Amino acid sequence: MLLITCPHCGPRPELEFTHGGEAHIARPENPAAMNAEDWTEYLYMRANPKGLHAERWRHLHGCARFFNALRDTTTDQFVATYATGQPRPDLKGAGQ
Amino acid sequence: MQKFSAFELFKQGLNGQAGWKPQWRSPEPKAAYDAVIIGGGGHGLGAAYYLAKQHGMRNIAVLEKGWLGGGNTGRNTTIIRSNYLFNESAGLYDHSVKLWEGLSQELNYNVMFSQRGVMMLAHTVHDVQVFKRHVHANRANGVDNDWLSPEEAKAFCPPLNISDNMRYPILGAALQRRGGTARHDAVAWGYARAADDLGVDIIENCEVTGIVRNAAGAVEAVQTTRGLIKTPKIGVSAAGHTSVVLGMAGVRLPLESYPLQALVSEPIKPVFPCVVMSNTIHAYISQSDKGELVIGAGTDIYTSYTQRGGLHISQHTLEAICELFPAFRRMRMLRNWGGIVDVTPDRSPIVAKTPVPGLYVNCGWGTGGFKATPGAAHTLAWTIAKDEPHPINAPFTIERFRDGHLIDEAAAAAVAH
Ligand SMILES: Cc1cc2nc3c(=O)[nH]c(=O)nc-3n(C[C@H](O)[C@H](O)[C@H](O)COP(=O)(O)OP(=O)(O)OC[C@H]3O[C@@H](n4cnc5c(N)ncnc54)[C@H](O)[C@@H]3O)c2cc1C
Ligand SMILES: [Zn+2]
Numbered sequence: 016m017l018l019i020t021c022p023h024c025g026p027r028p029e030l031e032f033t034h035g036g037e038a039h040i041a042r043p044e045n046p047a048a049m050n051a052e053d054w055t056e057y058l059y060m061r062a063n064p065k066g067l068h069a070e071r072w073r074h075l076h077g078c079a080r081f082f083n084a085l086r087d088t089t090t091d092q093f094v095a096t097y098a099t100g101q102p103r104p105d106l107k108g109a110g111q
Numbered sequence: 112m113q114k115f116s117a118f119e120l121f122k123q124g125l126n127g128q129a130g131w132k133p134q135w136r137s138p139e140p141k142a143a144y145d146a147v148i149i150g151g152g153g154h155g156l157g158a159a160y161y162l163a164k165q166h167g168m169r170n171i172a173v174l175e176k177g178w179l180g181g182g183n184t185g186r187n188t189t190i191i192r193s194n195y196l197f198n199e200s201a202g203l204y205d206h207s208v209k210l211w212e213g214l215s216q217e218l219n220y221n222v223m224f225s226q227r228g229v230m231m232l233a234h235t236v237h238d239v240q241v242f243k244r245h246v247h248a249n250r251a252n253g254v255d256n257d258w259l260s261p262e263e264a265k266a267f268c269p270p271l272n273i274s275d276n277m278r279y280p281i282l283g284a285a286l287q288r289r290g291g292t293a294r295h296d297a298v299a300w301g302y303a304r305a306a307d308d309l310g311v312d313i314i315e316n317c318e319v320t321g322i323v324r325n326a327a328g329a330v331e332a333v334q335t336t337r338g339l340i341k342t343p344k345i346g347v348s349a350a351g352h353t354s355v356v357l358g359m360a361g362v363r364l365p366l367e368s369y370p371l372q373a374l375v376s377e378p379i380k381p382v383f384p385c386v387v388m389s390n391t392i393h394a395y396i397s398q399s400d401k402g403e404l405v406i407g408a409g410t411d412i413y414t415s416y417t418q419r420g421g422l423h424i425s426q427h428t429l430e431a432i433c434e435l436f437p438a439f440r441r442m443r444m445l446r447n448w449g450g451i452v453d454v455t456p457d458r459s460p461i462v463a464k465t466p467v468p469g470l471y472v473n474c475g476w477g478t479g480g481f482k483a484t485p486g487a488a489h490t491l492a493w494t495i496a497k498d499e500p501h502p503i504n505a506p507f508t509i510e511r512f513r514d515g516h517l518i519d520e521a522a523a524a525a526v527a528h
Contacts, residue, residue, distance in 0.1 A: 088415050
C-alpha cells in the first residue's frame with residue numbers, strides 16, 4: 016500500500032484516496048468548435064508514460080480535496096505533489 | 112522438428128530420454144525481415160506461427176525483450192471463456208475457444224486445454240438480471256451459457272458455500288461448460304516451437320528501442336538492443352508496454368497500464384473441479400493440475416509499470432475466497448506476483464492497423480486476453496499479411512473511439528476476466 020502525502024493533511028495510507036487519472040486534461044472551452052478527432056483526444060487518448068506521470072488524486076476519505084502529483088510509474092515513488100490548477104513542476108536541475 | 116508421440120517417447124526411453132533436442136533455435140537477428148513481431152508472449156508468438164503457416168511469410172522474426180512468455184502470458188490465471196455480451200466480442204472470443212479446442216493437435220504440443228466449465232456467481236438482483244441477459248444474448252450468438260440455481264451451482268462445484276448467512280449470498284450462477292483453463296507456458300512454448308519449425312527467428316533478450324519511418328511515414332526498421340533490423344511490417348503485441356512501443360512511432364492510444372495480481376496456494380489433492388468467478392466480491396479461483404489453488408485478485412487503482420501490486424488488493428480477494436469456500440481458510444499461499452495490463456475505456460481489445468503504414472497493433476486485452484490468445488494471434492497475422500482486418504477483428508479498431516462504435520463490455524458486464 017502506498018503512503019501518499021496529501022498537501023493538505025500530510026502522509027496518509029492509499030486506502031483513503033481515489034485516483035483521478037492523467038492530470039492537465041483541460042475541459043474544452045468551446046465544445047461546439049471541437050471535431051471528432053479533438054473529442055477522441057480529450058476523452059480517450061492517454062499518455063500512459065513509463066516514468067514520470069502527472070496525475071490527479073483525491074483524498075476522498077480525508078479532506079476530500081483533489082490535488083495533482085508527479086509519480087514515477089517504474090517505482091511508484093511520488094516525486095512531487097501540487098495544487099490543481101498549477102502547472103506541472105519543472106524538475107530539471109532539481110536533481111531528479 | 113522432433114514430433115511428440117507415444118512411440119517417440121518409447122523410442123527415446125530406450126536411450127534414457129537423452130536424445131531430445133532443443134525445442135527451438137536461438138538465432139542471431141538478421142539485418143532484415145519481411146515482418147517483425149514485437150513481443151514474445153502467446154499473442155506475438157502465435158501471430159508469427161499463423162503468418163508462417165497460413166500466409167507463407169517465413170522470413171520473419173519475433174523480438175522479445177526478456178524471455179518467452181515472461182510477460183502476462185506466464186503471469187495470468189488462465190481462465191478461458193467466450194460468454195461476452197456483444198456480437199463483436201462473441202465473434203472474437205468464441206473464435207478463440209474453437210481454436211483452443213484443436214490447438215494441442217495443431218501444434219503437436221499439449222497445451223493442457225481443459226474444458227472444466229467456468230461458473231460466474233450472482234450475488235445481487237442486479238447480477239441476476241445482468242447474467243440472465245448474458246445467457247440469452249450468448250445463446251442468440253451460438254455461445255453456450257446456462258443459468259443455474261444455487262443448488263445446481265453447488266452440485267457442479269461442491270466446495271461452494273451457498274448458505275444465506277453470508278455477506279453476499281449466492282443467488283445463482285451462469286455456467287459456460289465449454290470454458291476452462293490451459294497451461295500458460297505451454298501455449299507460448301507450443302507456438303514458439305511450431306513457428307521456429309516453419310523458419311521463424313525467435314530472438315530473446317532483444318528489446319525494441321525505436322521505430323524508424325521513411326520519408327512517406329511508413330515503417331522502415333526497428334532499433335533494438337541487438338542492432339538495427341530492417342522491415343516493412345511491424346506487428347506490436349506488447350501488452351502493458353504497448354503505449355511505450357507505439358509512442359516510438361508517434362502513435363497515441365486509448366490505453367492505461369495497471370498492475371494486476373494473482374497468487375497460488377500450496378499444492379493439494381484435487382478438490383476443485385471447475386473455475387469459479389465472482390465479480391461482485393472480486394475473486395476468481397481454479398485448481399491447477401499441479402494441485403495449487405490459482406487465485407486472481409484485482410488491479411491497483413493507479414497506473415504503474417512495476418509488475419507488483421498492493422498487498423491489500425490480494426487480501427481483499429482472499430477474504431472473498433474464504434467466505435465462498437470456508438474449507439480453504441487454513442490454506443497457505445505460496446507465491447504472489449503482478450503483471451501489467453493495458454486497459455481500454457470500453458474494456459475491449461484493439462486488433463488493427465494504425466495510422467502509420469506498415470504498423471499493426473494487438474493490444475488492450477487488459478485483464479482478460481489469455482483466453483483470446485489463438486484468436487488474437489490468428490486475426491493479427493491476417494491483418495498484417497493482407498493489410499486489412501479479418502471480418503472477426505474488423506470492429507476492434509482504434510477509430511471506434513472516434514466514431515462512437517464502442518464495444519462496451521465494461522458497462523455491459525463489469526466482468527474482469
Ligand atoms: C495476474 C493476471 C491474471 C490474468 N488472468 C487472466 C485470465 O484468467 N484469463 C485471461 O483470459 N486473461 C488473463 N490475464 C490477461 C492475460 O494475461 C493477457 O491479456 C495476455 O496474456 C496477453 O498476452 P500477450 O502475449 O499479448 O502479452 P505478454 O505475454 O505480456 O507478452 C508481451 C511481451 O512483449 C514484451 N515486450 C514489451 N515491450 C517490448 C519491447 N520494447 N521490445 C521487445 N519486447 C517487448 C514483453 O516482455 C512481453 O513478454 C491476466 C493477466 C494478469 C497479469
Ligand atoms: Zn487531505
